[in-house]
Amino acid sequence: MTDMFQVNKVKIIYFSGTGNTAMVAEEFEREFIRRAIPVVMSEISAGNFPSVDDDDLLILMFPVHAFNAPEIVYEWIETINAHDPISAVVISVSAGGSTKPNMACRLSSIRGLERKNCHVYYEEMLVMPSNLVVQTPVGLAIRMLEILPSKVRGIVDDILSGTQLRTDPPLPACILSRTGELEKRGAKLFGKKIRVKNNCKGCGWCERNCPSNNIIMSNGKPLFNGTCLLCLKCFYGCPEKALEPGILKFFVLKDGYDLKSLKKRMEGDKPEPVEELAKGYLWKGVRDYLSE
Numbered sequence: 001m002t003d004m005f006q007v008n009k010v011k012i013i014y015f016s017g018t019g020n021t022a023m024v025a026e027e028f029e030r031e032f033i034r035r036a037i038p039v040v041m042s043e044i045s046a047g048n049f050p051s052v053d054d055d056d057l058l059i060l061m062f063p064v065h066a067f068n069a070p071e072i073v074y075e076w077i078e079t080i081n082a083h084d085p086i087s088a089v090v091i092s093v094s095a096g097g098s099t100k101p102n103m104a105c106r107l108s109s110i111r112g113l114e115r116k117n118c119h120v121y122y123e124e125m126l127v128m129p130s131n132l133v134v135q136t137p138v139g140l141a142i143r144m145l146e147i148l149p150s151k152v153r154g155i156v157d158d159i160l161s162g163t164q165l166r167t168d169p170p171l172p173a174c175i176l177s178r179t180g181e182l183e184k185r186g187a188k189l190f191g192k193k194i195r196v197k198n199n200c201k202g203c204g205w206c207e208r209n210c211p212s213n214n215i216i217m218s219n220g221k222p223l224f225n226g227t228c229l230l231c232l233k234c235f236y237g238c239p240e241k242a243l244e245p246g247i248l249k250f251f252v253l254k255d256g257y258d259l260k261s262l263k264k265r266m267e268g269d270k271p272e273p274v275e276e277l278a279k280g281y282l283w284k285g286v287r288d289y290l291s292e
């Protein structure tokens with residue numbers, strides 16, 4: 001702990017595909033405001049690469065994509081231009097928790113920040129429902145939303161007291177997280193192959209909301225380029241559910257992903273024991289997170 005540590009203003013810079021990281025960022029914003037610390041929130045997208053001031057405490061947040069950060073986070077890091085050192089915190093938001101494969105998910109982004117004169121003194125993982133391949137059982141997803149405020153409170157306590165928390169991920173996790181290059185190429189191909197079903201009404205929601213400008217409306221139908229990040233926002237957000245993957249169909253959750261309706265279900269929900277809801281190795285990281 002450092003005695004002299006003082007935070008005057010916070011800049012939360014985040015990327016979010018399907019809303020989980022945005023929800024986490026909003027919870028942090030609430031918590032800092034509660035403590036009378038000014039916060040500026042900025043979402044990274046292809047059209048918005050926010051700047052950071054030397055006197056900001058930078059908090060970078062992103063969803064874990066293939067044991068790493070999404071590509072656009074690295075593109076944003078490249079734009080940082082800091083003359084004086086910037087204090088920084090990195091928060092990743094995963095579906096699986098701090099399991100062995102996820103352990104190095106912040107490593108490359110932290111190194112990138114350090115190359116840009118940012119001093120990362122704290123890193124942490126938060127867990128939110130899965131938006132890829134395997135749906136998080138509703139009861140568990142609700143537990144994740146319920147526990148979020150107290151997790152954030154604890155992290156903000158640490159951040160403001162200058163607690164140093166850096167992990168030293170094991171080699172296999174580091175190697176796994178470096179498969180990012182494959183994921184990047186796979187994402188681009190995945191994006192090019194998205195199919196439009198007949199029920200598409202040409203409303204342009206997907207074009208307006210794609211964070212990587214991968215979608216352009218042409219003659220009332222979306223066309224897909226090669227800049228997809230595989231964030232899945234367009235599939236789950238399309239008002240007609242008119243998009244389907246051309247490849248890797250199992251990536252997209254059959255029943256979709258809708259954080260707003262999950263939030264509604266929190267009200268009146270009767271808690272079931274986490275051990276009942278999160279059985280087996282797949283949910284080990286979630287079990288640990290919820291039981292800590």
Ligand SMILES: Cc1cc2nc3c(=O)[nH]c(=O)nc-3n(C[C@H](O)[C@H](O)[C@H](O)COP(=O)(O)O)c2cc1C
Nearest residue numbers: 016017018019020021063064066067094095096131
């Ligand atoms: C392409 C892709 C890859 C993912 N890879 C991982 C992963 O390696 N580990 C993990 O725990 N969750 C993974 N997830 C799940 C997300 O990290 C998780 O659901 C996150 O909360 C989504 O945040 P968002 O709604 O802000 O995009 C992945 C999701 C996507 C779309």
